[in-house]
Amino acid sequence: MKKKCLCAQFFFVVWAVVLGVSFLLPSDACAHRVNIFAWVEGDTVLVECKYPDGREVHEGVIRVLDSGGKELLNGKTNAMGEFSFKIPQRDDLTIVLEAGMGHRADWLLSKQDLAPAGEAPKPEPAVPSQPVSENQAPPPVAKESALGAAPPPPAGIDQAIEKALDKKLAPVLRMLAEMHEQKVQLRDVLGGIGYILGLVGVAAYFKRKP
């Protein structure tokens, strides 16, 4: 009887310590995994590599593969865990990070993500009322502005917009990168412990003495 009591005591001490620690360190996840995030700025692809606890991956090997799995280029991340390269070709690019000791992660950039400003084939013009030919621009401007409609954008504005958007979106992309890093959450921990308790029950059922 006494022994059972002590066993339960020990069990709860361990339980309390473990839960306490996991409560205290909710954001401090493990270095069991690496995260990679890549985005396009102009004609450059930027790659950011981090461990889930926020440390940067130094000297991680980056390999860029095309849709056929052929290696296009490779390199190493810098001290900030970043790597950048000019878009080698318009294809679905897989960016693979190998951080050594069995850590690996990849990120897929699809063809659409890579469309650089100006060069991209645009099936639909941004403004539907845009005149087809640039040469004929002046007369419709006068006509449309007389009608109170917006003047058509001058040539090159697409690039300017893309550039401005890239600049404005950079912090948003960074935020997305941070959100993409899956952190260990308490509900996962509790769920896992629940599974183990359930399996103990299953094992006890099958191993029970008749």
Add this chain to the structure above:
Amino acid sequence: MHISEGVLSGPVLLSGAALAAAGTAIGLKKLDYEQIAKAGMLSGAFFVASLIHVPLGPTSVHLIMNGLVGLLLGWAAFPAILVALALQAVFFQFGGITTLGVNTLIMALPAVVCYFAFSPLLFHRRPLVVLSAAFACGFFSVFLAGVIASMALMFTEENFWSVAAMVVAAHIPIMIIEGIVTALCVAFLKKVQPSMLPACSRKEGP
């Protein structure tokens, strides 16, 4: 030391899975009714141990606890660690499902080896011997795990010695910490619940 998906080649994954399955089968066979609760507890401890970070200089390391699991469970460490790793793979994306076999082998084989090497010393008369055996158990289980991980990796990365040296060197702090934690756990269990320790239960048995 969890190896991610896509790093290892097929034959390595398959042989790892086969060996892990064999170990698990032996473990399940040896797991008797009285041990089930203990196995579940230690499986849970292993599952959460990797979330416990010990700050160490600029970085932090996390516990592994495969030494303690092995010391208390023997062969039953295989199923306990397999379950914990499977749940870590699903919930935390540590390692992966395809590498589950290899990762189980990396963690559980050293646990079993250390069980056979150090559990006979646990009921030595001199407490110093007991504590050093427990320390060595925690220390060498991580060390051997590093060696097995390097063996799995050597088929994909450069050569065995450089990989092994890197993996082992990176884990030296955790080896020492594991040794201390295992020694503390054994000292605690000896006082509070000696029947949980392997040699004792064998002595008490029929």
